[in-house]
Amino acid sequence: SQQGEEDPQALSIQEGENATMNCSYKTSINNLQWYRQNSGRGLVHLILIRSNEREKHSGRLRVTLDTSKKSSSLLITASRAADTASYFCATDANTGFQKLVFGTGTRLLVSP
Amino acid sequence: GAVVSQHPSRVICKSGTSVKIECRSLDFQATTMFWYRQFPKQSLMLMATSNEGSKATYEQGVEKDKFLINHASLTLSTLTVTSAHPEDSSFYICSARGGDSWNEKLFFGSGTQLSVL
Numbered sequence: 001s002q003q004g005e006e007d008p009q010a011l012s013i014q015e016g017e018n019a020t021m022n023c024s025y026k027t028s029i030n031n032l033q034w035y036r037q038n039s040g041r042g043l044v045h046l047i048l049i050r051s052n053e054r055e056k057h058s059g060r061l062r063v064t065l066d067t068s069k070k071s072s073s074l075l076i077t078a079s080r081a082a083d084t085a086s087y088f089c090a091t092d093a094n095t096g097f098q099k100l101v102f103g104t105g106t107r108l109l110v111s112p
Numbered sequence: 113g114a115v116v117s118q119h120p121s122r123v124i125c126k127s128g129t130s131v132k133i134e135c136r137s138l139d140f141q142a143t144t145m146f147w148y149r150q151f152p153k154q155s156l157m158l159m160a161t162s163n164e165g166s167k168a169t170y171e172q173g174v175e176k177d178k179f180l181i182n183h184a185s186l187t188l189s190t191l192t193v194t195s196a197h198p199e200d201s202s203f204y205i206c207s208a209r210g211g212d213s214w215n216e217k218l219f220f221g222s223g224t225q226l227s228v229l
Contacts, residue, residue, distance in 0.1 A: 031216060042118070042205050042220030043156070088155060090218075099146060100218055102156045 004089050004103030012109045019076040021106040023089030024069075030092050032065055032072050033100065037086045046074075046087075079110045114140045116208050118221025125196055126229055133191045133224045135206030141186035142208035146218065147179075150203040162189045196228045 004025040013019055025032070031050045035043040049056045049065045049072065056063045062075040076083055086107045090100040115138040125131050135145055143164050148156040160181050161169045168181035178200075180192040189208075193200050203225050207218040 033217065035218075035220075040203070040223065040225065042116075042222045043207070043218070044220070045217045048216060092216075099158060099161055101158065102148075104155045107153070 004091060004101070006087075006089060006103040006106045008106060009104070010107045010109070012111070013079055015079060015081055015110055015112050017079055017110075019079050019083070019108055019110070021074045021087055021108070023072045023074070023103050025072075025089070025091045025103070026070065027091070029067075032063075033090045034061075034063060034072075034074050035088045035090060035102075037088065037105075039085075043088065076108075079108075081110050081112045084108060084110045114138075114208070114219040116142075116206065116219045116221045118206050118224055120224060121222060122225045122227075124227045124229065127197050128195055131193045131196055131226060133193075133204055133206070133226075135189045135191070135208070135221050137187045137208045137219070140208075142189070143186060145183060145189040145206055145208045147181060147189075147191050148205045148207065150205060150223075152203075156205065159191075193226065196226070198228045201226055201228045 004023050006023045029051055031048050033048045034046040036046050037043045047058045047061055047063050049063050060077045065072045086105045088105045089103040117136045117138055119134045145162040147159045149159050150156050158171050159174045162181045162183040164183045164186050170176045183189040203223050205223040206221045
């Protein structure tokens with residue numbers, strides 16, 4: 001399976017702290033994306049980083065990509081209770097139809 | 113951004129019945145849609161890729177006769193769970209790629225929680 005793995009599986013922090021999630025994948029990619037899922041809902045796209053990029057920012061989000069290690073990290077700075085959700089990385093893995101394969105996810109709990 | 117509408121959000125059915133789930137792209141044309149299945153606290157598992165006007169491509173281990181997918185128009189794909197059984201109970205999510213600059217991202221429906229009694 002080309003499914004990525006994320007760690008930690010669960011992360012519990014206080015508001016204002018930073019949250020870091022890591023994703024590892026197995027095959028070569030065109031890009032890697034991060035999605036957020038609130039409980040019982042669909043996923044929302046957060047950020048996309050291409051294979052030739054090493055770092056990308058979007059608001060309080062910072063994503064890094066290390067293709068030599070086949071890994072990526074998502075940093076959420078100054079977390080808020082509303083950031084509580086599950087976060088998934090997804091890779092396209094050079095597949096037909098541009099399908100995405102999702103990682104195992106990190107469940108983030110931000111306490112007020 | 114693009115909006116994908118999925119209906120119903122929740123369905124409870126008796127074992128042996130069939131259930132149809134609809135996925136619509138509201139403000140863009142989706143040539144490709146994807147159907148995922150998700151168990152509690154687990155990741156999304158891709159079931160099939162749906163292409164408008166052609167047969168769906170199923171992932172290994174997914175029964176195509178069990179999970180019927182129809183993508184008859186550029187804005188609608190349907191997943192029918194035929195002769196549902198309790199083990200089919202799960203959260204089903206559709207997603208779509210738009211055209212142009214959107215086509216690298218997926219836009220997701222809000223999901224359908226299927227409970228088979």
